[in-house]
Amino acid sequence: MEQLPGGRRLRLASSLGLGQRCWEVTLDDERGLLAWRDPRPPRRGADNCFVPTSEIIAVEETELNKKQRSIGKWQKMAKPHAFTVYYVKKARNHRWRCRDVTFWCADEILCNQWIQALKELLEMQTCRPKQLLVYINPYGGKRQGKRIYEQKVAPLFSLASISTDVVVTEHANHAKDNLFEVNINKYDGVVCVGGDGMFSEVMHGLIGRMQKDSGIDQNNPKAPLVQCNIRIGIIPAGSTDCVCYSTVGISDPVTSALHIIIGDCQPLDVSSVHQNNTFLKYAVSLLGYGFYGDVLKDSEKKRWMGPMRYDYSGFKTFLSHHYYEGTISFQPAKHTLGSPRDKDSCRTGCYICKESERQLAEQRKKCGFKHEDEEEWKVIKGKFLAINVVNMCCACPRSPKGLSPAAHLADGSADLILVRKCSRFDFLRYLVRHTNKDDQFDFSFVDVYRVKSFQFTSKLSEDNESSVTDIGKKHFGQFCRDHPACCCNIANSTWNCDGETLDSSAIEVRVHCQLMKLFARGIEENCKDEAAYSHSSVEQLL
Ligand SMILES: CCCCCCCCCCCCC/C=C/[C@@H](O)[C@H](COP(=O)(O)O)NC(=O)CCCCC
Numbered sequence: 001m002e003q004l005p006g007g008r009r010l011r012l013a014s015s016l017g018l019g020q021r022c023w024e025v026t027l028d029d030e031r032g033l034l035a036w037r038d039p040r041p042p043r044r045g046a047d048n049c050f051v052p053t054s055e056i057i058a059v060e061e062t063e064l065n066k067k068q069r070s071i072g073k074w075q076k077m078a079k080p081h082a083f084t085v086y087y088v089k090k091a092r093n094h095r096w097r098c099r100d101v102t103f104w105c106a107d108e109i110l111c112n113q114w115i116q117a118l119k120e121l122l123e124m125q126t127c128r129p130k131q132l133l134v135y136i137n138p139y140g141g142k143r144q145g146k147r148i149y150e151q152k153v154a155p156l157f158s159l160a161s162i163s164t165d166v167v168v169t170e171h172a173n174h175a176k177d178n179l180f181e182v183n184i185n186k187y188d189g190v191v192c193v194g195g196d197g198m199f200s201e202v203m204h205g206l207i208g209r210m211q212k213d214s215g216i217d218q219n220n221p222k223a224p225l226v227q228c229n230i231r232i233g234i235i236p237a238g239s240t241d242c243v244c245y246s247t248v249g250i251s252d253p254v255t256s257a258l259h260i261i262i263g264d265c266q267p268l269d270v271s272s273v274h275q276n277n278t279f280l281k282y283a284v285s286l287l288g289y290g291f292y293g294d295v296l297k298d299s300e301k302k303r304w305m306g307p308m309r310y311d312y313s314g315f316k317t318f319l320s321h322h323y324y325e326g327t328i329s330f331q332p333a334k335h336t337l338g339s340p341r342d343k344d345s346c347r348t349g350c351y352i353c354k355e356s357e358r359q360l361a362e363q364r365k366k367c368g369f370k371h372e373d374e375e376e377w378k379v380i381k382g383k384f385l386a387i388n389v390v391n392m393c394c395a396c397p398r399s400p401k402g403l404s405p406a407a408h409l410a411d412g413s414a415d416l417i418l419v420r421k422c423s424r425f426d427f428l429r430y431l432v433r434h435t436n437k438d439d440q441f442d443f444s445f446v447d448v449y450r451v452k453s454f455q456f457t458s459k460l461s462e463d464n465e466s467s468v469t470d471i472g473k474k475h476f477g478q479f480c481r482d483h484p485a486c487c488c489n490i491a492n493s494t495w496n497c498d499g500e501t502l503d504s505s506a507i508e509v510r511v512h513c514q515l516m517k518l519f520a521r522g523i524e525e526n527c528k529d530e531a532a533y534s535h536s537s538v539e540q541l542l
């Protein structure tokens with residue numbers, strides 16, 4: 001243990017070989033940093049580096065090969081000893097890569113001391129998974145799931161000494177059904193390789209299993225659900241990969257594998273969808289009626305086209321320009337500080353999410369769950385091209401800022417976006433704004449609300465007197481006068497529930513704050529310097 005002038009203690013500090021030169025290498029327990037510094041006077045572009053120990057993937061003793069030994073100082077040494085540190089390197093656009101650095105020295109004891117110290121620090125990272133259950137959908141996206149897992153992910157898991165049980169699914173719902181049977185306590189996490197549909201399957205399996213084991217009846221829309229503490233990791237290999245993109249900032253299998261390895265944790269809100277006291281689905285990203293429901297329904301017939309099916313069906317649905325009539329009732333989310341029109345987005349360690357969770361827990365402690373139903377309901381009746389309820393921003397490569405850029409991952413609320421009947425040209429303007437920086441809510445025909453529960457009944461369903469509850473009817477006096485109902489009767493749309501179709505014209509939705517957790521950390525603030533962890537000011541850290 002080395003003592004620094006400020007009283008700070010270093011676990012190890014040695015002069016070690018790196019390439020052809022000697023570097024000052026330090027392991028700082030207190031700050032959790034491994035750093036290496038060129039001891040020569042600082043030059044421009046000098047490569048001084050540090051890696052947080054929480055981002056070290058593995059450490060291994062290394063045999064130097066003949067070529068390495070024949071250059072520089074090696075040749076003078078009888079038997080140099082070396083070790084390699086594998087770590088996360090952050091590149092641009094939230095992309096992470098695994099890099100390695102090999103240090104050498106003449107002293108075997110010193111080399112072993114370093115390996116031992118680094119391994120001890122890795123052992124102390126208790127949030128890291130040791131045993132994972134992996135489900136691969138071989139037919140998701142471009143049908144590359146198996147190859148992506150085997151070539152890009154499995155080698156990283158094995159480097160990080162993570163054991164895996166891998167199931168390649170043979171049919172839809174294979175993963176979900178399997179999760180009700182396996183000895184789940186054996187695992188530190190579940191990984192799904194596929195798209196949003198596959199993620200949804202795994203989530204249903206895990207949440208469902210948790211409620212079953214705790215004796216909670218999922219059919220009761222008011223039941224306080226039991227939080228699911230087993231984290232899910234998503235290796236993106238689907239068509240939209242919106243959940244991965246919105247929680248990591250990129251859909252990239254290697255980046256996601258590294259977030260899993262270092263044991264990141266991101267809580268996530270989940271919405272439950274019911275009809276007449278019957279549980280239908282859970283949703284974490286988009287629950288969309290009208291445009292996105294119709295796109296999904298049409299695209300399912302074109303699965304053979306791969307991800308392109310959405311472009312084809314998107315264009316076709318846009319041309320059809322169907323609108324749907326119905327009644328929406330919702331409870332505004334008063335517990336959260338945020339609003340859908342905020343300029344700031346949800347980022348790693350989000351203050352709004354933390355504060356909203358705290359507020360909600362406090363309210364529930366004071367008044368209980370039952371009180372919530374009695375809170376104010378707003379009712380809107382009209383003709384809509386799209387009704388979207390989103391629990392997260394829903395960013396994806398097609399729309400990098402998403403359907404609701406300021407939505408939060410874990411604030412116990414969802415954003416309700418209502419796109420009223422408008423001209424084709426206006427709807428196109430609205431859609432195009434998802435792909436650029438302009439505000440997609442700045443239109444007279446678009447309204448957005450932050451809600452904690454929501455109900456929808458289509459006009460057709462109302463006419464058939466099969467509405468889900470009578471809350472809407474009780475509040476008909478509050479109908480928006482600018483958009484009175486018309487008597488036009490057209491068919492119902494379908495719900496797009498995280499990429500799964502749901503045929504129900506009367507639903508009841510409730511947001512469950514932080515019901516589950518992902519191996520992710522939310523989108524990090526983009527910082528150019530953090531890209532390499534290579535700082536000229538590394539002096540201050542040493
Ligand atoms: C003129 C250009 C208009 C472009 C508009 C682009 C708007 C894109 C917003 C996409 C939001 C996506 C929300 C997520 C949905 C997914 O859950 C779902 C299933 O994903 P997966 O299982 O990975 O296939 N994807 C979709 O519903 C695709 C919607 C595409 C709409 C064009």
Ligand SMILES: Nc1ncnc2c1ncn2[C@@H]1O[C@H](COP(=O)(O)OP(=O)(O)O)[C@@H](O)[C@H]1O
Pocket residue numbers: 136137138139140141142168169170171172173174193194195196197198199201237238239240241499500
């Ligand atoms: N082996 C399989 N055969 C057919 N369908 C499957 C299989 N495994 C999973 N699925 C289903 O495929 C659907 C879509 O999967 P997903 O991975 O989301 O791909 P995509 O993003 O292309 O839609 C999911 O609803 C999932 O239930």
Ligand SMILES: [Ca+2]
Pocket residue numbers: 269390391392407408409410411412413414
């Ligand atoms: Ca939310």
